Amino acid sequence: MxxxxxxxxxxxxxxxxxxxxxxxxxxxxxxxxxxxxxxxxxxxxxxxxxxxxxxxxxxxxxxxxxxxxxxxxxxxxxxxxxxxxxxxxxxxxxxxxxxxxxxxxxxxxxxxxxxxxxxxxxxxxxxxxxxxxxxxxxxxxxxxxxxxxxxxxxxxxxxxxxxxxxxxxxxxxxxxxxxxxxxxxxxxxxxxxxxLLKTQINPHFFFNTLNNLYSLTIKNSTKAPEVILKLSDMMRYTIYEGEKENVSIEREINYLKNYIELHKIRHRNNNDIQFHIENTKNNLIAPLLFIILVENAFKHGMERLTSNAFIHIKLESNLKGVFFSIKNNFDEETKNQDSGIGLKNLKRRLALTYPDNHELHIKKSDKEFEVQLNIYMND
Structure with missing residues (x-):
């Protein structure tokens, strides 16, 4: 040395x-x-x-x-x-x-x-x-x-x-x-x-949705135009809005809604999916933050459970900031070793974008996973 x-x-x-x-x-x-x-x-x-x-x-x-x-x-x-x-x-x-x-x-x-x-x-x-x-x-x-x-x-x-x-x-x-x-x-x-981190959003969802859309068009389903419209809006948002430093919380909410609705169409079952929104102030937020958590909930929870799957999401935007929580159940036996990559990605983005203005709390039990993300707005 x-x-x-x-x-x-x-x-x-x-x-x-x-x-x-x-x-x-x-x-x-x-x-x-x-x-x-x-x-x-x-x-x-x-x-x-x-x-x-x-x-x-x-x-x-x-x-x-x-x-x-x-x-x-x-x-x-x-x-x-x-x-x-x-x-x-x-x-x-x-x-x-x-x-x-x-x-x-x-x-x-x-x-x-x-x-x-x-x-x-x-x-x-x-x-x-x-x-x-x-x-x-x-x-x-x-x-x-x-x-x-x-x-x-x-x-x-x-x-x-x-x-x-x-x-x-x-x-x-x-x-x-x-x-x-x-x-x-x-x-x-x-x-x-x-x-680089923004480009690491899992593209499998888009491929799966396109495959689902293909089957809907073959069957001449009335849902096909709706899927095309929602998928188009999501891709446009990811490509154009995702490059911006900040977007309105309303735009981010619409993106999450489209994602959730497309999953409902894909799964076509009675799974418990809830998305509660309290938007009293249209804050500006870094794009494509919450989708990482929502995507993980579907990928490691609902898509692997055969029954009684649930995802409960709550987003509140007010004068203090934006407060996002998501809770889902999962099958411990089908745990994926790569499940932490998305969270590492999110933590790094938060450290770069909101170094002193965020809190990320992760709570995990035997069959449930819960995340609370608080982003505080500067006065």
Missing amino acids: ILNYLQKYKAFIIVLPILILLLYILHIIGILNIPSNQPIEVLVITVFWWVGLSFLLNNLLKMTKIDRKKIGIKIIISIVLLFIALVIDRWIDIPDNPLTMTIMLLFWFAIFNLFAPKFIQKYKKILITFYSIILLVFYYYRFQTDQYENYLIIKDEWILPILIGSLPLLVLLWVYEQSKLIKTLRQEKSQAELS
């Missing part, structure tokens, strides 16, 4: 000794001054460069040759800018050298463009405008030697605070952009998963 971890993050191991050696050489030859009386500051800056360069190398190792070439050119430009700034600051020994400040600003833009190119491109105009204004004000006060004292005051009062404070703001803005990206990716993943 440790070897896998080191293999995955080997860039951190490679960069650290190289960075320490490079900093030491630059300090020895006098290009870089590392103060001995500020150990915490030196440590923070070193860790910053270590982490940043390690992530950069880690990404480089995963890139194609063309992308590596592009990044390599950017790295060379950044290094050249840094060395030019250090050399100028070393050999032109004046306080707050304007040329050094300008090159260092370009260097940091190049660095940020390495780590977050899309972010820099998106906010390029804002960043250029902001730092150009700061730079122009800095030039104005710094080049006028008779106002050098005013420059020192302004520098301590707002130029340095703005420049130093803008770095954390850039980081926060970048973190915000990344969080938005992650949220968008999660939403897209959830939508894709929801679409």
Whole structure:
């Protein structure tokens, strides 16, 4: 496990000794001054460069040759800018050298463009405008030697605070952009998963109904047109309404009614099928949720019992939400091992669609199965 971890993050191991050696050489030859009386500051800056360069190398190792070439050119430009700034600051020994400040600003833009190119491109105009204004004000006060004292005051009062404070703001803005990206990716993943779950509704019912319709047409039954109409409405609802995020509860109720009526026509017996509706508010609901429970009740109950089968359904829609319950009996001896797939499907859909606004209670005895699903509406 440790070897896998080191293999995955080997860039951190490679960069650290190289960075320490490079900093030491630059300090020895006098290009870089590392103060001995500020150990915490030196440590923070070193860790910053270590982490940043390690992530950069880690990404480089995963890139194609063309992308590596592009990044390599950017790295060379950044290094050249840094060395030019250090050399100028070393050999032109004046306080707050304007040329050094300008090159260092370009260097940091190049660095940020390495780590977050899309972010820099998106906010390029804002960043250029902001730092150009700061730079122009800095030039104005710094080049006028008779106002050098005013420059020192302004520098301590707002130029340095703005420049130093803008770095954390850039980081926060970048973190915000990344969080938005992650949220968008999660939403897209959830939508894709929801679409997949919706397509997992058992198609056997439609095939069985078509077979039943075939027998009715052969017998010239008067029920054939009714079956065709109900089946057409159901297929239209499944294909078109099922793709929507929400539908009216009335549409969902009509879909369930058609499903139940078609089953009554198929079975043609005196089984106890009840569907009680109390709709005082036409709430919007995710489509094709309740059909999973109704389908299970018929598939694992009524279709396998030879007598005294029952399915009792109640749906109430009011200001608080939608409350659905279904109870049916079943034959324990004919229990299907796959009977839990539909419920797993439903639970996953509820977790994605109503993560904090639903309750699902399942109660099972020797011969009866009962489910209560409560979906609460936001105010």
